[in-house]
Amino acid sequence: MSTLALKGPYWVTVRQYRRTLWLAVAAVAVSLAVIGGLRIWDAQTPDRPLAGGDLVPADENRGYEMLRLAVESGSAYLLLVPLLVGVFVAGPLVAREFESGTYKLSLTQSVSPAAWLRAKLVSTTAVAFLTLLALMGVFRIGWSRVSGSYYLTWADRGPYEATGIVLFAYVLAAVAVGALVGQLIRRTLVAMAATGLVMGLVLLVMGSYRWSFLSVKTITAPAGPTLWTPEDGLVMDSGLLTASGARFDQFICWEEAARTPGTDVTEGLWGKVEAQCQARHGATTQYVDYHPESHFWPTQLIESGILLALAAVAAYAAFRVLRARHR
Template sequence: MSALSLKGPAWVTVRQYRRTLWLALALALFALAVVAGLRIYTAQEPLPMRDGTWIPGADNHGYPKLRAIMEYVSVVTMVLPGVVAAFVAGPMVAREYESGTYQLSLTQSVSPADWLRSKVTVATGFALLAMLAVMGLFWFGRLGVREGWDYHWGQAGTYTATGVTALAQVLAAVAVGALVGQLVRRTLPAMAAAGLVMGVVTLAFNAYRWSILPLERATGSLGADGPFTPSGDHLYMDSGVLTSSGTPFDQAICWNQINAIPGIDGDPERWEKAQEQCYAEHGVTTQYLDYHPASHFWPTQLIETGIVLALAALAAFAAFRVLRARHP
């Protein structure tokens, strides 16, 4: 047991922020109690099951509350890296420089590298535990609210809370916080800068992660009866029509042309015939749908995780280089 106990600078770091750590634990237990209570309350109502999915009864008032809380939890998984970066950059690093207390640590036979390493190690351990707790909470609550598009694996919150990218993001957050805290050295500006950096990283991946792997395409003839969408679970990305040469065609061309015909708005049959004629004039023969199959989830997760870990390693390396340059 003694081998597992913290010693030296790491022990000091934990002692410094023990109130924050206890508060985080209390919030996690409170959230778990709320979700567990709502799940128990929801189970009181007779809920029909379909393929293991809970469908709410008409008088089930707990179900919408549980869904709303799960949406907040999924948002927390995306926001938590920014919070971690801000806390590491501000209270853990920049405030030490701003108040001059880091000098006291350096007089206690502790090297600058050990001083920063202890803070990064403690922050990393608790940040990973916090993210795992949030992800576990989402998994526990989501068992009862899988129904609905907003819990699809392609949605940003669900994607983050059910994969491994979130863990890489908190590692990057710690490294970014350590780097920004040394560069800025003032608590509030450091917190704002570090939170902004991680916010930009999160938004960038939310916007472009589905461009990492190539899309798959399903096609069907114009006017075909029945859906031509792919079988199995998938993430819709785009749809449209193609010419005989396979080139995407801008449907606005036909829409503008048809809208210019007087009195056609109130006649669906004339509209359909005019559209068919316009498509024939431009050689449009096929409709298409671009999508990501469910099999793209884990490859995308792993590629994104690798990129984020590379950013984390780069930020950590830069943080210790800056420390070495200022405290040789």
């Protein structure tokens, strides 16, 4: 890992945090060894053919189960990358410099405050992007085998971020927020904690509301067998409709079945009472609201746009604070 091509504050930043760079390289290497090894183990057991000709992993294939668990865990760990980047920028990269006063040495080397901060943020962002790109590539090696299995669909938390572009937007937001918080607080541990809290809230809020960005699609069918969504859809809501098209509150029939004597001991009575109640209210159609898989990239782009706006505002504020304190 050479720093010969870097100059000025960029060279200083990379040299100062070279151990962190090697930790990033080690994380990628360990991830590749684990996922690669599990793929090799999985390949030792042939898949089991189904009656229709499809192939599924054999029941005794422990390699597949371990690979699926590793990919599921890996997707969760990838969500921590923006948090770690933000905490690193806020604490060791910015706040510690102000807390210890070492930033003054850099500013005496014919480097403006803005150039000093810009070098730190650009260097960190570049390394974070390269590391994230490598980790996502390793994730894809396992994902190509286990995607679609339990908790590993395109819309699940973790795989959604790890298979798109939104994680890069989270990293940019984390860098900008970390730079702002680090300057405002100027205490290493407190700045790290505050940035972790802010970015944790951002991850939580965006994860909770991302499926509200686009309107759902709705399919209907006569009440009866379970209505499955097409296009590997993400189910948002389901229930019954009355003849007028109004959505029927099924809790009405559940309460009626619960009040009927014998439904807790007589097999099939609960379902019979519930069906009679639904027929009496004219609830003869079922519906499902869902997001099709085609909503994946539009949702990614909308979420990324929101995060980039947050990053732009935080970065602008960070440089304004720096300019105000070091005129």
